[in-house]
Amino acid sequence: MSTLVTNIGQVVTGRLEEPILDVETVYIEGGRIRELGTTTATAETTINANGLTLTPGLLDSHVHPVFGDYTPRQQTVGWCESYLHGGITSMISNGEPHLPGRPDDIESAKSLATLARKSYSKKRPGGVKVRGGTLILNGDMTEADIEDVYREGVERLKFLMPVEDRDRARDLVTWGHERDMIVLMHCGGTSLPGVKSTNAEMFVDIEPDIAAHVNGGPTPIPDDEVAKLVIETDIVLDLVLAGNQRVAVDVLKMADERNDLHRVQLGTDTPSGTGVTPLGVLLEAAFLTGMTDIAPESVICLASGNTARHHNLDTGRIEKGRPADMILMGAPKGSQAETALETLNAGTYPAIDTVFVDGEVLVHGSRNTAPAKTTTTIEGT
Ligand SMILES: [Zn+2]
Incomplete structure (x- = not known):
């Protein structure tokens, strides 16, 4: 099972040494992050992030x-x-x-x-x-x-x-x-x-x-x-x-x-x-x-x-080889902020759009947060 995430607005890595990564695409295969800023053009599933922010789960x-x-x-x-x-x-x-x-x-x-x-x-x-x-x-x-x-x-x-x-x-x-x-x-x-x-x-x-x-x-x-x-x-x-x-x-x-x-x-x-x-x-x-x-x-x-x-766990970071436990989040509808990070900076919690565990989309549109201004589109299996 392979998934390509495109049009990512920002990538937050989960690592304090380098908290933001300047890439727009992530390629996932076998439940793990395989490439960041990939040139791979196709996958079984393609997810257009429409400018949302990718963070670790x-x-x-x-x-x-x-x-x-x-x-x-x-x-x-x-x-x-x-x-x-x-x-x-x-x-x-x-x-x-x-x-x-x-x-x-x-x-x-x-x-x-x-x-x-x-x-x-x-x-x-x-x-x-x-x-x-x-x-x-x-x-x-x-x-x-x-x-x-x-x-x-x-x-x-x-x-x-x-x-x-x-x-x-x-x-x-x-x-x-x-x-x-x-x-x-x-x-x-x-x-x-x-x-x-x-x-x-x-x-x-x-x-x-x-x-x-x-x-x-x-x-x-x-x-x-x-x-x-x-x-x-x-x-x-x-x-x-x-x-x-x-x-x-x-x-x-x-x-x-x-x-x-x-x-x-x-x-x-x-x-x-x-x-x-x-x-x-x-x-x-x-x-x-x-x-x-x-x-x-x-x-x-x-x-x-x-x-x-x-806790010596393999997860929690957007890095090659790690499990694809990730979130796509954004500014909630009605917010003066335009991105998830701007939303946090204002002291408001961002909108969770998509949650992946081991590369699998388990949430598409959180039932608990407000909806995001933009949402992902998913194509494929
Ligand atoms: Zn306790």
Whole structure:
């Protein structure tokens, strides 16, 4: 199966080093980007982008799935598919604590992470690549426990609440890193009954890879501690919709001043008490672009290539050889802006027209965003 996309207005790469690429065509074959600025003239399917902006499919860095396309937290069916209509082609589980009646003994925690990992690997809800299965750590776990889940394909470990024994906490991080696993730590106040607050000193001491919702989920740590995390560590800074937006702006400005935008990623921290937010990452990107001087194409990198890089995923960038997980987006009808980037710059979220996953068009006309001023035309099979 081959697809040629022509008449692209702008290409946003998802890479901060070179956020915009000056090409008008992309050739896709076998689900991957094969040529950028191609001279190939024919393909089984031709898509005329009519000047729309091509970006990587967005990643939601922070979701709480359980199984399939149902969330018990907000009793919503089809939430992943709805996020696809908000441009989300991949999402990263930050744990599956919303399982009704979740047992918290070690074997059950391991089984839950393993089962979520395997079931989402086998079935993409709504076509979205859900990286399910994040082991919620507790201080009684041993290296053998980490090895068990690693062997079953679990890729991430998370401190949902502080492990009181610091030596054991550091051991858990080391055991994860020895297996190339990513270690996340809840950052902020109590989010659920039984979850304890963390502080910056714990991050400095334990050194996880990612400060999950550094702007709080929903309650952030005090401002001086947030600054300490940004300045004194090189931990990944996860900014979420279901947090404090004033703190998100502060963190982003601090990271930008320090040339540390590569550490920032965007997510929603949903489904949660905040709800199900299909346009959450897009909304966060628009808000942060509107409230800072950071270029819109760079903010898109925070919601795509950065997250992919932090999680060792192949997606999130418009580059030769990568999976063709992509979006064609534009200015919404009625907007004073003419392009998707101008729309973001104004603080409005752009219109999603077409969403591809592995080169396949899964959305043509988002049911969640406003319609774009122009739309793509698709010819062929
Ligand atoms: Zn969360």
